[in-house]
Amino acid sequence: MRIGIMGGTFDPIHLGHLATAESVREIFDLNEVIFIPSARPPHKTDKQVTAAAHRLAMTILATRSNPKFSVSATEILREGLSYTIDTIDELHKKFGETAELFFMVGADMLADLSHWYHAKELVEKCKFVATTRQGSTADIEEVEKFFGAERMKNINLITTPGLEISSTDIREKVKAGKSIKYLVPEEVEEYIGETGLYL
Numbered sequence: 001m002r003i004g005i006m007g008g009t010f011d012p013i014h015l016g017h018l019a020t021a022e023s024v025r026e027i028f029d030l031n032e033v034i035f036i037p038s039a040r041p042p043h044k045t046d047k048q049v050t051a052a053a054h055r056l057a058m059t060i061l062a063t064r065s066n067p068k069f070s071v072s073a074t075e076i077l078r079e080g081l082s083y084t085i086d087t088i089d090e091l092h093k094k095f096g097e098t099a100e101l102f103f104m105v106g107a108d109m110l111a112d113l114s115h116w117y118h119a120k121e122l123v124e125k126c127k128f129v130a131t132t133r134q135g136s137t138a139d140i141e142e143v144e145k146f147f148g149a150e151r152m153k154n155i156n157l158i159t160t161p162g163l164e165i166s167s168t169d170i171r172e173k174v175k176a177g178k179s180i181k182y183l184v185p186e187e188v189e190e191y192i193g194e195t196g197l198y199l
């Protein structure tokens with residue numbers, strides 16, 4: 001089994017997340033991709049991150065039409081600060097220790113990976129796929145120095161078409177009464193309209 005994991009706040013999920021997950025799925029020949037919305041970090045207030053139930057609902061709506069995509073509420077149910085390493089352990093229990101897990105991160109997150117909880121152990125337990133936009137080069141020298149050559153085999157850097165979409169931008173557009181059509185799936189656009197999120 002080869003399983004992709006797309007973690008994020010998904011506030012809201014957008015076509016950048018979905019297109020990236022689909023292209024990584026193809027490149028790495030993954031059996032499926034699991035989207036895992038994160039719990040609201042304890043230090044953030046209601047105003048800063050939308051309630052988990054909404055983020056989960058939008059993630060389910062956005063991925064429903066792709067049979068290779070699924071959603072896990074594990075980090076939301078765990079509440080509080082979720083460590084990726086706990087999620088990875090849980091997935092290994094579910095799919096077996098031989099399952100290969102590929103955790104997707106934007107290149108911006110890669111630079112930060114050495115600060116993650118039990119980072120070195122994490123990189124031994126699962127593979128990372130860091131996506132950068134065409135033309136941009138990630139500074140991975142620091143990353144290499146920290147993890148060492150052997151662990152670096154588990155960190156893949158790939159370029160994907162540059163989808164200049166961010167959740168921040170979408171929230172701002174909604175607030176300003178602007179269209180978010182073609183930036184999020186239709187179902188998500190409708191959900192945001194019906195619930196009045198981000199107004």
Ligand code: ATP
Pocket residue numbers: 007008009010011015016017020104105106107108109131163164165166167168169
């Ligand atoms: P925000 O603007 O609120 O920070 P975001 O758009 O960055 O939101 P997140 O939920 O924070 O979305 O991101 C989840 C994961 O998806 C991260 O690994 C992030 O690097 C990656 N990501 C975010 N936007 C894109 C995009 N347009 N293309 C590819 N990957 C993305």
Ligand code: MG
Pocket residue numbers: none
């Ligand atoms: Mg972000």
